[in-house]
Every structure is written in structure tokens, then in C-alpha cells.
Amino acid sequence: MDRKRELTSVDLAALEGELSVYEGAGVGKVYLYPDADLLRFRMRHYDHGRTELLVEVGENKRVNVTAPDHVPEAPERPPNFAMMLRNRMQGAELTDVSQYEFDRILELTFERDEETTRVVAELFGDGNVAILDGTGEVIDCLETVRLKSRTVAPGAQYEFPSARFNPLGVDYDAFAARMRDSDSDIVRTLATQLNFGGLYGEELCTLAGVDYNVPIEEATDEQLHALYDAMRRLADRLADSDLDPRVYYELSNPDAEDPTDEDGEIDGRRVDVTPIPLAEYDQRYGEPFESFNEALDDYFTYASDEGDDSGDSAGGASQRPDFESEIEKHERIIQQQQGAIEDFEEQAERERENAEALYANYDLVDDILSTIREARGADHSWDDIEERFAEGAEQGIPAAEAVVTLDGSEGTVTVEIDGERVTLDANEGVEKNADRLYKEAKRIEGKKEGAEEAIEQTRRELEEVKERRDEWEAAEAGEAGADGDGDESDDEGGEDEEVDWLSEPSIPVRQSEHWYEDFRWFHTSDGFLVIGGRDAEDNEDLVKKYLDRGDRFFHAQAHGGPATILKATGPSESYDGDVDIPESSKREAAQFAVSYSSVWKDGKFAGDVYEVSPDQVSKTPESGEFLEKGGFAIRGDRTYYENTEVSVAVGITCEPETRVIGGPPSAIEPATETAIRVEPGRYAQNDIAKRLYREFKERFADDSFLRKIASPDQIQEFLPPGGSRMSDD
Template identity: 25%
Template structure:
């Protein structure tokens, strides 16, 4: 039977995203590859912090206090960083992440960065706490007093009281096993149900009645959930590290837990303005109003039954109530001693109130849902006036973080944007069948022609021109520059003994093949709504919509605005491909 007093559903993006202790366990294992990475930048949006680590490439770690942590591609920033953000930059910037670990099986993660420890408390209300090597608090995001512990500067860090152990089950006051696992042991509802399902233990069983054999089965189920291979998915609006025996349905699969959390967070963000089904509110308002009107129409009869039942229960309790109810025939449908409620003629009435008070309650509920229906209608009207079209985001290819183009012969050509990218390009992406190019000038990118040993002279000429375009030759206004081309085996990754090579530099061994007098010229075009850039012969093979640029005096920002208007694209995308001060061919 339905409860008379309604409980609001408080599930939101926040608690849907909240990570349980086993979620934290698996995400920490996933993030362990970041150990050894350098923390380069720190930003915040409110209480959410974004840590930019570099290890071969950049990774952005989102710390969402009270919710969880994961790598993200959807960063938000305050225009002015918080004082705590500035403090973290002062102590942690450019330091190495030595270790990331979970404190026991608690929802607490410890980052050892340089000579400091950054403690991230996932459980609500959440906190980020900067400590020294000995866990003395330098400063927390929030100063907190929980009665049993203080979180404040110049005091030792004290974790919250530990969760209960499985051995405590037989002393638990919880009603059933699933609540003991979810609340007392901190596994949360989803994992508690899955543990019971794997162990073959009835979740409604009292924890005090568990046998030693059942406790051992639960222990093994917990270990199984810790050691199980991760196959992330989003199912029924929550992230799971792998399919659950206790949950049915098809989930959306992801490569990593971070991708799953990031996708769900974005999805829930878009659902914040939900168009509420106002018809459901109208239905409830009508139902409560009809019940109130029925009580008024039959008030005398209902009051006689209701008062007689209240008197009988107050004098003798609920014992023998079934025989007493037989006097009233079928008018009493059911009763609930726990809620002290009875259903008469299909209407639930609370025995804690008089019949008149129950009547007023139904009228209040009817008015409440009438107001909700009206507000929901207004939301629907606004949605219809301003339809929101969800734009599908194209997933970027790995090479799009570099300068790149497709040659007129169909080969992928990639150039580094700076010394760091030169290093990555040669050490990580160079393969034996590629060709490597470099301009004969200080300040040139390294360029790879993927599978370049199969490429013709036309592709090599185009790759040479793009190498010159993004070298110092463009900024210095040189008319022409020579470019050399070598095979990967001619690249020396380490300097000879006693010598030093700057970052992004390599030794070249053996004979070089030269492309002489290469003139800088960059075509900027639009293809399938996106900006592309490269040599003229390569770009015009892909689109008719392009302009030609040369070294000049116009600032990149100003020229990007002009090119964007010509091509019908965003200026911020154009500026990414311009090598420096330039001019348009007119």
C-alpha cells in the first residue's frame, strides 16, 4: 500500500556520480599509470579542481569533492583562480607525482607529489587537504569540525572513523545484511546488492543471523569484486566497473572508467533542465482532490469507522484487530501497524491524525501538485520556444594535437608544434617505414611522413614546405630554406657520451637527402566545417574553399578574424594553424 506521506526523490547528478569505496579502489588502480608524471598546471571551478599531469602527453585529473575523481576532457575554469588553487600551485606545481593510493578501503585518496601529500576525501561533504610529508595539514579546501575530528591548518591529519569490518556483522543493529554492507562497511547500495548476489546470501537476512559459512562467502564475494577485470559501462544511469549479476539491462561500454564517468557527467549536466511530465502532476492533483471530496461526501460514515478503529487500537493495540475489522465488512482494505495507517474505501488515512486533518492533508497535496503542474507547463513552453539541438562532437584523432595534413598522394604528414611535441613525435610515433624531415635552420619542427618510404616526390616536397612553414623561417621572413630528409634509423635518440642535447633535439647520422630552396606558403581551408592547413597542392585536393598566407606583418589574431569570415569558420580554430605574423594573398 502507498504511504500517505510522500518522500521527495532526491537523486540528482551529484549522488548518481558519487563513488563508493570499491569505485575508488578501481579508479585508483586505473590512475596508477600517472605515477612519475609531472604536475604542470592546476585550475578550479568552484570546489572542483583540475590537475594537469604530463607523462608523454597531457592528462587532466578532475577532483570533485564529495563525488569522485577521474580523467576528463571537459574542463571548466574560474576566470580568477581561488586562493586555495594558488596555494596548491605554489607547493605542487612542476613536482612529480610519486604515488597515488587509497587509504585502506576508505573513500580517501592520497597523492604524494614532490615532498607533500594531497589528500582527497571523496565521501561527503568532501575536501582536498594539502599536507606535508608527515601528514601535518598546511591548509585544507574547507576547514571542518566533525566533533570527533578537526580539519584545520597546523594540525595532524586525522581520517574519519574507519568503516566496520565484516566480523562486526553479528553485533550490528542493522535490519538486514544489505544495509550493513552498504552503510556500515561503506560499499554503497549497488555493491552491497552485488555482494549478496555473488555470495548467495539473502539480502534481507539479519546480519546477526549470518552463519560463519555465509560470512566467508561474503568475504570471497568482496575479494572477487576487487580482483575482477575492469570492463567499464554505464547502466541505468550509473557507472559500473564491470557487468553486475544483480543488475539487468544493456549498458553502454567504455574503454576506461574515466571515460565512463566523464560521459555520464556530461549527460547528467545536459539533463539538468528536464522537461517535466506535467500530465503526471495533473493526474496526482486530480487523484488527491477526488479523495478529499470523497471524505467530505462520506464524512459521517468514515468518521464512525475511523474513530472506532483508533479507539480499539489505543486500548488493545493491534492484537486481534483482524476480528474487529470484520464488523465493518469490506470497507477496510488494509492496514499498516508500522506506519500507523489504514486504507478505508481505497483511501489511506493516518491514525496519527484526525479524519479532518487527513482531509486537509489531501487538499494540500492536491494544491501542491496543481502548482507543480503549472510550473512544469511553463518549462515545456520555454523548451518549445527555444529548442536545444545537441551537437555531436567528433572524436579527435591522435595526430590532431600536432600540425598535420594529408598529402595530395594520401599520406599523413605530422609536424611538432614545439620542442616537447618534437620529442613525443620522434620517441613515441616514429616507425621504421616513416620518413623524417627537418629544416636546415635553428627552430624547425621535426616532421614525419607516415609510411613515407612508399611516398612519391610530391609528398616529400609538400612535407618539406610544411616543415618550413612552421619553422623560424616564417617568423624571420626568410625567402627560402633547405630541408633535409632521413630514415628513422638515422635518428640518434641519445647524445654521444659527454655531450648534451636540448629537449626536442636529436642526432642525425649518415647521409641526408635535401629538398632545396623551399619557400614558405600556407593554405588555410575549410573541409566538412573544420579548419585544415598545409601546402596549397595538398589542401586544394580536399577543398575549393581555401586562402593562401605568407610571412607578413599582420598579427595572427587580426588575420584569423578575416580568414574566419571568408571561410565561415571560428577564428579560434584559424589562429591554431597560423605560424605567426602573416599576410593574405590578394
């Protein structure tokens, strides 16, 4: 198991309350450790004494107060960023700690005299720390960010990322609507659409007794209610700071009765830290701590010294999947599903017995219901009726004694018959109330049938995991035998076996977000990023924000087309003049530029493209000319790619990420597990996208895989404007 390196949204929700106890602490000095992207605030609190607050946004991303003997040695010369903070914040008091929405962003507010300083720690992506004044303007930041969606740069107003959905404060209707809006399965919807992440998405499913992999369109209202109840319990614990933190270990000997070694230390390595115990980790050793902050300090102080998975060999052998944990998880789900089936059986039997009890006590129940209806017909209030029943009970009248309570808002009466309490509709007779109970028993039995189907599916998945484990172990045994022969060459023995993803029964989903996904994009066959605009506004932003020294600019020799940039360097790299872009990448960028232009829309199969350097692209028109939005003046000589063929391939990647990609066939086809070429044709974008989606779905043995990672809308994003058809190539 890979160790945890970043705090989750749930972690920050728990940490927010704990760190608030340090409000009032005064800042002494601020240190920056550039190699680790680590900020250290040395403070003093009236009650807590010396307080060392760490904000790390590098390889590890966390915020916590650490013990004084855990702080790293101060740098000899403070960088300018640290000096700026010292000048601005020395003597300031910490006045507020807050999580932004349900995002991985923590705000620390400091006050000195009438001056406000906000430290915004972004614990996602590449990580960042922005220092803001009282108006929200960025004074300085560790990393400058200039994206289409937001800007974080000195002198600019700080822009938070688009607010993520916060599930912790919503009612059931909003929760259910968000879930139903997904086209994925339950656990992935919780992880992505409700922003819980994978671990807590699985945890909620486990607590609710709901199978992870149920597609949303097949999820029942009962399952959503169970998930919502589990989420509310988690939300209440976080809001009340009802925490019970754990640092979880991967033990060297999981079967040992005592997890400690001869020195009394836990014999294993730390792999996770959580604010509450997790059912997902029932089979894993967890060390309890008094506070989540103390657990974080222990984890991030020592985990990095314990190394990575011991299963990784120096020779780069592939890591063995954790089949045992997966098997245990499926077995635990089966136990929970069996318990749910037993509960359904008991509930259904109880409803039937209650219905039969109504008939067995027909006269008594009819007397109660008739009394209520007659009193309501005479305009008596529900309170008056309840008082009459109470008086009757004191007089020993059996019908009155059987009444437990009345609910005027619902029009119901709860009675106790044969030791069981039954809620009845006071406007209906005995027969209709009994019939309603029989129908409820039948409905619950339907839930039981659904649970039985789910348990069979879980058992099949368990058998698949066991089969994969057996295949893996057989392959390992075969490799060991081959190594022992001495006949196989070292080169051949070191190669990883290629996976036939199309035939795999279950494909793991691995995705991450990238800044360039707001535009058209692809990576060339040589690994260079190419980005293009989808409209005039995109073209403006691309040239203004992303066209850098060393890049190459491409555009079709036709009106209407993407401003296309072949990037020489990444967004955080500086161009040193020593980047040689191969001709193959340039030709792919040219094909990209013409394929997504009006040439395709006009039904043509080729067009001309020109290439220039960044300094030849200008928004300043010649005298007497006018440049419309998205247009540019090109000055100087151009390199032409004449009669460039229009052609686009759309494909599905399975590693290292699972996603849809599209662009020139020479770049896309080798990078995908399967791809389809398209050319100008008669089908509208949405129609051809649906055709491609159906075709891709049929190519994978894993029926649910494509639905998890793609949709016709996502495929459509990679299709050129205008009509298309599948190519015969």
C-alpha cells in the first residue's frame, strides 16, 4: 500500500476545529525550506506555549502543529519570501483558521494593528501558498498560476478554484439529486461528484452496507438513504470534533499477536493517518492518538523515513497488487449484505405479524379509528382527541389504553397491540391499514431480493479477485523458474508482460486533472504538449497567457480555426534555448491545426497550415486594419505545411491513466489501447460521438469500464466542428 502524502477534504474539515484552539498565538519568526516547499511559523500561545505551525505543499501536503523537537533546522539564509513574511507578520496574531468550502484549501488569518494577512495553503495539484492582504490581493506566492479558470500572481486579486460541492451541509434531496446526476457507479460518484475521494467514498459505502460498484441508474432510494445517513453521521462527528484519530500501519508480520518489536516500537511502516477509525481499515493495525493534530505530527515526522513499499525491487519489478486486502474487503461486504438480508426478513415478518394483529384485534382497532374520525368530523382538535384518550386510559377503557400517541401533522395514531407498536392512518379503516402493512412487507421482501442479487455479484467479484491472485502467483512462479534455468537472457527476463486491457474483466480507473484540459489538446508522438483554442476567447487566452519563448505557433490558412501552440517547455519550466522540437511533432501540430479548423467543417480533406515563432504573433494590427476577437497579426516569414491531410483519431488509454484522448492518428493510436479514426462526413458531432461511444463499449470485456471514464459528451470534445464519419482505415 502506498503511503498517504496529502490531506483530504475530510481531514481538513476535522483539522479546522483542532487548529482553532491556537487562535491568539503571536508570530515570532517565519522560515521557508525551499527544497520541501515547507513554511514554518514559530509562534507563542498564552495557554499552549511555544507553537510550531508547519505548512507543507511539496511532495507532502499538510498543515499541522508539530512538537518543537520535530522542527527541521532553520536555513542559514532566509529566502526573500520568508523575509517578506517576517517583515509583515512579526507580532501578528492568528485570528482564524478555516477550510474553503469542502476543498483542500486552508486559510490562516493573522492580524497586526489594523493590518490583515491571509495565508492560503492550497493542498492539491502541485501545491501552493499565497499571501494575501486584507483586500484579497496577492502579495506574493510560492508558485505563479495563470490558467483560464483562475490566476494567482503578485498584484492580482486572489481567485479560489471553482467552489466544489460541499456534501456535509446538504439535505437529503440535494444529496440524492447530486448522486442521480452522475453516470458512474456509487463509489466513484461519492469520490468525485461529492468530493469525498476514493477512501472515504468506499468508507461510506461500507458503513451504509451498499455495494461500491452499483451503477447510479440502478441505485435504489433505500441505498441512497443509507448512504446519506452514513454521510450525516460522519458530518456530525466532524462538526462536533468527535474525533478518534489513528495512524495506520502496514505491519512486517500481520499475523503476530504483538505488533511491537523487541525495542517496543511498532514493527511496520506508517501508511495512513485519519481523524476517525475507518471500517475500511478494520484489518489494519491503527495506533490511537489524543488529537488529530498529534497523529498528523507523528505520521508526517516519521513516515518519510520508513521508505516505500518493500515489495518494490531495485530492478523495477512490478508491485504485487494487495489481493489479500481486496479479498478481505469483499468478504466484509458479503457479511454486511448477509446482515442486511436478515434484517429485511425480520422487518417483513414483523409487518405481516402487525397486519395479522390488526385483524385479530379488529373491534379494538376499529373503535380507536372510528373515535378519531368522529371527533375530527365534529371539529375537535388533535390535542383534544389525545386528551380524551388519556382520560379513557385512566378509566381503564381498553381502546384508550392501546393508544400511544397521535400525530396531527401526519394524521396518524400509534397503537400498541400484542406488545408491538403500529402506526395507523387515522383516516382509513382497519382493512386498508392492514393492506398497507402487507404491501410494506412485500416491498421489504423486494429489497431482500435486491440484496440477494447484490451479494451474488459481490461473490462473483470475490472469485474474480481470487482468480487474479492465483494467476499472479502462477506467473510469479513461472518467472522464478525461468530465472533459475539460466537459459533466458537478462533482457528478456526484465521486460514486463503487456496487459491486454480489452480482455481484462475489471480495469482500475486512474485519472487526474490537468490545466490544459480546458482547451483542445494532445501530446505528440515525441511527448510534446500541443494546445488549441475551442473558440475566439480561448484563442485570445492561449496567445496572451501560454505562448512562451521557444514555443511554435500554428494556424490553418483558412478563416476559423484554433490558435495552436506546440509547447517547448512545461508551465513551471524556463526555456534555456536548448529544446529541439522534432519535425514529426511539428507535422502533427500542423495536422491538429487544420483538422479542427473550418477546413473540416467545409468537408475538405486537406488544407495548408503555417508555423511561426511567438514574437511574430501580435494583437496590434497594421495601420487602417482591424483585428476581431481571436484574431492576430502575423509578421515576418512563415513556414508552410501545404496540403496537410485532415484526420483525427479518438482513443481510450488504460495506463498510466484511464481517459479519452484525441488528435492526429500518428500521436493517438500508439498511445491508446484502442482508437477509431474519423474523417469529414455527414453525422453531426453528437451523433458520431454516440456511435464512437457504443463502438468503444463493445470493444472492452469490462462492461462498466467505459461508463466510468467517458461519455458521449466527453468523446465529442475531441471531435472537429462539423460533420464526421468513421474512417475505413
